[in-house]
Amino acid sequence: MPKILVIDDDRSICETLDLYLTEEGYEVKTALTGTEGLNAFVETVPDLVILDIRLPDIDGFTVLEDLREEDENVKVIMITAFHDMETTIKAMKGGAFDYIHKPVNVDELDMAIRKALKAREMERKIDGLLMEPSRQFKVGDIIGTGREMREIFKTVGVVSQSRTTVLIQGESGTGKELIAKVIHNNTSPDEPYIAVNCSAIVETLLESELFGHEKGSFTGAIARKLGKFELARSGTVFLDEISEMSVNLQAKLLRVLQEMEFERVGGKDRVRVNARIVTATNKDLKALVQEGKFRDDLFYRLNIVSIHIPPLRERRDDIAPLIEYLLTKINRDLHKRVIGVSDEMMAVFLKYPWPGNIRELENLLIRAVVVAKGQVLGRSDFPELEEDLAAGKGTPDVVPAAGASGQRLMTLDEVEEQYIRKIISEYGDRTKGELCEILGISRPTFERKLEKYKLHFERE
Numbered sequence: 001m002p003k004i005l006v007i008d009d010d011r012s013i014c015e016t017l018d019l020y021l022t023e024e025g026y027e028v029k030t031a032l033t034g035t036e037g038l039n040a041f042v043e044t045v046p047d048l049v050i051l052d053i054r055l056p057d058i059d060g061f062t063v064l065e066d067l068r069e070e071d072e073n074v075k076v077i078m079i080t081a082f083h084d085m086e087t088t089i090k091a092m093k094g095g096a097f098d099y100i101h102k103p104v105n106v107d108e109l110d111m112a113i114r115k116a117l118k119a120r121e122m123e124r125k126i127d128g129l130l131m132e133p134s135r136q137f138k139v140g141d142i143i144g145t146g147r148e149m150r151e152i153f154k155t156v157g158v159v160s161q162s163r164t165t166v167l168i169q170g171e172s173g174t175g176k177e178l179i180a181k182v183i184h185n186n187t188s189p190d191e192p193y194i195a196v197n198c199s200a201i202v203e204t205l206l207e208s209e210l211f212g213h214e215k216g217s218f219t220g221a222i223a224r225k226l227g228k229f230e231l232a233r234s235g236t237v238f239l240d241e242i243s244e245m246s247v248n249l250q251a252k253l254l255r256v257l258q259e260m261e262f263e264r265v266g267g268k269d270r271v272r273v274n275a276r277i278v279t280a281t282n283k284d285l286k287a288l289v290q291e292g293k294f295r296d297d298l299f300y301r302l303n304i305v306s307i308h309i310p311p312l313r314e315r316r317d318d319i320a321p322l323i324e325y326l327l328t329k330i331n332r333d334l335h336k337r338v339i340g341v342s343d344e345m346m347a348v349f350l351k352y353p354w355p356g357n358i359r360e361l362e363n364l365l366i367r368a369v370v371v372a373k374g375q376v377l378g379r380s381d382f383p384e385l386e387e388d389l390a391a392g393k394g395t396p397d398v399v400p401a402a403g404a405s406g407q408r409l410m411t412l413d414e415v416e417e418q419y420i421r422k423i424i425s426e427y428g429d430r431t432k433g434e435l436c437e438i439l440g441i442s443r444p445t446f447e448r449k450l451e452k453y454k455l456h457f458e459r460e
């Protein structure tokens with residue numbers, strides 16, 4: 001049963017509201033002064049406060065401030081006899097959830113209460129979800145055998161002892177987000193981990209996603225919304241595809257990093273940032289800085305510690321252990337019992353260029369396990385590769401035996417182009433999103449590749 005605290009010096013209003021709200025199924029507590037109200041708040045921890053602006057001892061705005069100091073997410077509905085805009089604005093800026101006038105209209109009050117409690121519940125749910133520590137990722141769960149990967153593990157260990165900003169670079173599907181989660185789980189496992197993809201949303205929305213906004217700060221801002229920096233508390237904010245952030249937001253992010261404080265969109269309150277910031281990109285951020293597309297001062301702030309994950313084709317020793325690891329995971333998820341891939345397939349995998357890196361490998365294995373009849377995955381379980389193999393191009397057999405003369409070797413770009421061409425012609429009836437999945441690459445990457453190789457694919 002939601003608890004409501006009513007703070008109003010008018011005894012008759014307290015009594016009427018008490019009667020009415022109790023009947024509506026709420027647990028009600030009333031207080032006649034600001035001090036009494038604040039004490040009752042600390043004692044009962046209500047879900048919602050209905051607060052009169054004019055009180056005999058402390059004025060309502062100060063009470064509101066004190067309440068928010070106790071619980072910054074407190075939901076407060078202010079009531080007053082004043083009708084002027086100034087008071088309304090002041091109340092909303094002070095962090096009130098809603099504002100209604102005396103004499104109180106029951107429908108209006110009902111609506112405000114329901115909205116406030118709903119917002120409260122949503123926040124709790126989000127908090128709950130975020131609080132759920134994603135402990136399933138330990139450093140041990142990142143497969144990596146070579147020197148470079150071992151260095152990465154070391155760096156992860158070192159940064160987990162501090163809260164420095166980390167920049168993770170690597171091609172699509174190399175495990176950037178995985179590393180970000182591992183850093184988080186080793187630093188602040190009980191705090192929220194919040195990922196934001198900077199390329200997925202338009203600038204203005206991204207801004208309010210990150211910083212939150214005050215009610216009414218723009219059309220559609222019907223309620224105050226907390227931004228990711230605030231929601232992450234002392235956890236981690238992971239900013240993915242940071243290279244796609246607009247110049248304007250880059251400037252704002254820089255300020256946040258410098259001051260570790262910010263204001264919500266349309267607000268004046270300074271909000272402290274306690275979260276650690278981890279960013280990732282599959283572009284060469286330094287090159288973008290040199291081209292003037294990314295702020296250099298921001299780059300240096302983000303790049304305090306940098307982790308570069310090598311593409312899978314540069315660490316082929318990891319392919320076999322990855323297959324083993326991924327198959328265990330996939331078997332568990334799909335209730336299957338596949339034990340491995342055939343020698344023939346393994347040979348193919350070891351030569352394949354893996355443009356989509358580990359995600360591509362994972363996707364290939366998932367699809368193969370789903371259709372597999374036997375316990376060992378063979379050629380017939382990987383139709384995507386079979387066609388290319390049979391055609392003798394696009395994938396593994398592009399490298400002739402050493403010493404074979406008179407044959408020019410294909411470049412990686414040529415291999416990639418052929419493979420994408422092939423997938424488009426074979427799977428032309430699918431949507432763009434499905435093709436991205438097959439290729440194991442993100443949509444922006446796919447678009448870039450289409451442009452690069454002058455290919456066309458229109459089906460959304």
Ligand SMILES: Nc1ncnc2c1ncn2[C@@H]1O[C@H](COP(=O)(O)OP(=O)(O)OP(=O)(O)O)[C@@H](O)[C@H]1O
Binds near residue numbers: 143171173175176282
């Ligand atoms: N070293 C690794 N060991 C085990 N699994 C890995 C490893 N690297 C990546 N993966 C798995 O591969 C998949 C892709 O990784 P992730 O999403 O972290 O890549 P990404 O670099 O963020 O890709 P993108 O740039 O496309 O967003 C995930 O399912 C992840 O768990």
Ligand SMILES: [Mg+2]
Binds near residue numbers: 176177240
């Ligand atoms: Mg990612």
